[in-house]
Amino acid sequence: MRSRSVLTGLTMAAALAATLTTAPAQATAPVPADAHKSGGDRPHCPQLSEELPWHGANRAKLQRTIDERGTCSPHWRGGKHRPVAAFDWDNTIVKNDSTDATIAWALKHDKILRPKSWAATSKWLTPAADRALTEACGSDVPVGRPLPTSRNAACADEILQVRGEAETMGGEEAFAGDWNHRRTVPEYAWVPQLFAGHTVAELRSYARAARDEALAAPIGSEQKVGTHTVPAYGRYYDQQKDLVRTLQKAGFDVYIVSAGSEPVAEEWATGVGIDRAHTLAIRSVLEHGRITTATEGCGDVPAGQGEAIPYIDGKRCVINQEIYGIKGAEAWKKQDRRHRIAIGGGDADTDVTFVGDATGTHLVLNRNKPEIMCRGYDDADGRWAVNPMFIEPLPRKADPYPCATKGFTHPDGSLGPVHRSDGTVIPDQDDTAYGEGGEVAGSRAHGAV
Template sequence: MPRTTAAPRPAARTAPRPARRTAARSRLLAAGTAAVIAAGALTAAGPAAHAAGRAPGHCATPRLTAAWYGDNRARLQELLDRYGRCNPYRPDRAKPVAVFDWDNTVVKNDVGDATMFWLLRNGKIRRPADGDWHTTSRFLTDQAATALAAACDGLAAPGAPLPTGTPAGTACADEVNAVYGTGATRAGAPAFAGWDRRTTEPSYAWLAQLQQGWTAREIRSFAAAARTENLAAPVGAKQRVGSGTATAWVRYYDQQQELIGALRTAGFDVWISSASPQPVVEVWAEGAGIAADHVIGIRNTTGRGGRLTPRLQGCGSVPDGADSMITYIDGKRCWINQEVLGVRGAAAQKVQPAARRQVFAAGDSDTDVSFLRDATALRLVVNRNKNELMCRAYDNGDGRWIVNPMFIEPKPQRTTPYPCSTSGYTERDGTPAPVRRPDGTVIADQTDTVHQPSN
């Protein structure tokens, strides 16, 4: 995925969830997880009980109808039946948690990219207020700051929007797009350095940081305009951005929209966790029935008049402004634990007891691997040929991983095995390493077997 980032939610949205509700959810998840462990995996016990007539007569669990690969629809239906509100063995009315990644999991293509391209075409990125591009990212290299200054600074005063949608701003648009999309300058110099590869991705974060000077409401309006354009454009459409072309379309996956709706109807607490900017994902998530207060994206801090700053909100032990814990790999775990499960402080960075975790998770990238591993009942992977994620999904040690090809334009089968035993994992400093199971054993290289829709 080329890139993504986010903005802050109002304080009322990010307040800790009530203790009583968290405790109730914990009791439910404890019971649900115990049932799963006792069975060894999801079984037909829940659906069988329902079919036997022991569920309340007025209650009907939603039935999935969209096309899925193999037996994936049946596995998802079992999840709905076992954990849904109609199961008579549920000990209380608290909601089990389901968490979805957004880009290329719920939609085809990337809404962060769609927003970046719209900002560049419409001249909505501001020159840094202090004139120093280093302030847009703590990880920006001197080479990148110099290249951005040379291409952009002569076009606008500090703090003013850059005319990147005009012929005069073409070189600036190209430089910004190169740093964002490739992590390098147009000349090929590294654009970022010194970050933890398990908690942040500076090129993703940079989109949120380039929204400095606008309010979250203004960013939502920009994202809404980009959404309208991308949904109206035909599949495969391209657009001019600077001197180049870029993807110009996005589509919601019908299967994921139906699944999200069914989970919500069945009583699940459904959340989105995305490495795109908070206000951007809020706009898009509404189209899948998810309210803004159930979206976790990259969040800026705010300054005077509610305007976004280039500094980012922190999670766990990472304070606001450190910019090193976004919704990315282990950072997604932290943000989910903090915002969904109510875990505060450094504990949010740790794997929680099974009784406190989400029962279901869905993702498509190595970005999602930690929160997927945390799910206790079922983990849905949309296959985009990402090394670590596919190593873990195909290894499937506990039988709770299911893999589905992309619903639109699925990836072809990978022709060589995933390098799980040697380089499928990325260490915090970027060093490649073997992918290991929780017990420390190395996962063998895996063959790509789920790569096209079933007929």
């Protein structure tokens, strides 16, 4: 099946129109004849496993929404009215970052191609970062040929530092300028730009190799890339695999909405039964079949250099546009209940807008990110479910989240208080859903796809 990653321009528009009318449905179990009956035991109704531990009442909250909206609901309509669940990918469905795992694998196997100009890879890359990358990676390798990053630790280090910390190894800012901080972040947009020159199939193959390597590595293991020490392992969370399966059996359309590169997210998502048509991420513009440094836009923001990616409000835009067919500037706005997801799940502030849009359950995995944790703990509608990470959960955050002063990131990057939908300010929140001793909670130590 052809990926949306390879669609641009008029082809992209035509594919979107087709998706809105004939989007491929995920496999759904047949609906039993008695599924809509109320009261009594309903053994055919899809249920989350009781053998996999969840924090507090979180399983019950999720199950309530499954029962309210799925095939066992007396209001079930099915067809084009199927309820939607959408989840972030990295550290939400899978432990650790699949994009970073793919970059690490690519650096170890000399898969980054030398650009004609590092400055041209991102409109926000600073002269300091351009100099650092040029000096570290050199100019001996012809443009478009692989950089020897497996042997050149300095080059690998600069790439990892710019991607991970938005700075050079010398501590200078790697990105500068103006961007909407609720629609993009340059170091995220830079990831697919790093793979410019490759085909989508090539990038998928790198993601697949990185995934297989990460799943085989022991939990907690690390690896050296350049002089950086980075995680060597990844795992699909057993609870999330069970949740996705249960939702699909209950008639939900389940989507991944990631701020990573789309071919990478697509390759990993197959491990939990989610196909390419249901995987939304940063979509590169192609030229002659190869990835470029340009990315597709969203809503009324055209294709560009990463001005609009699935990041914070950008994830809402992508959901509204790609799932509900809402176009133009309207795609950035919160929609009526009929055009919003039933369940949303994420782990970071990049997910807070679409998770908050959910009408049934807002699932949050605790990685100590301020805005989403403020909203999760405030639990304004009683449907937020905050859970420690299932593998190596973080310990309790000592200080309260600064919700009342600087938990919210404004479009210009400044910080301010987090407001509820009624305009009131959320007070600072204590951390109450955390791990003890980094235990593995209900996930197999060497689980595979």
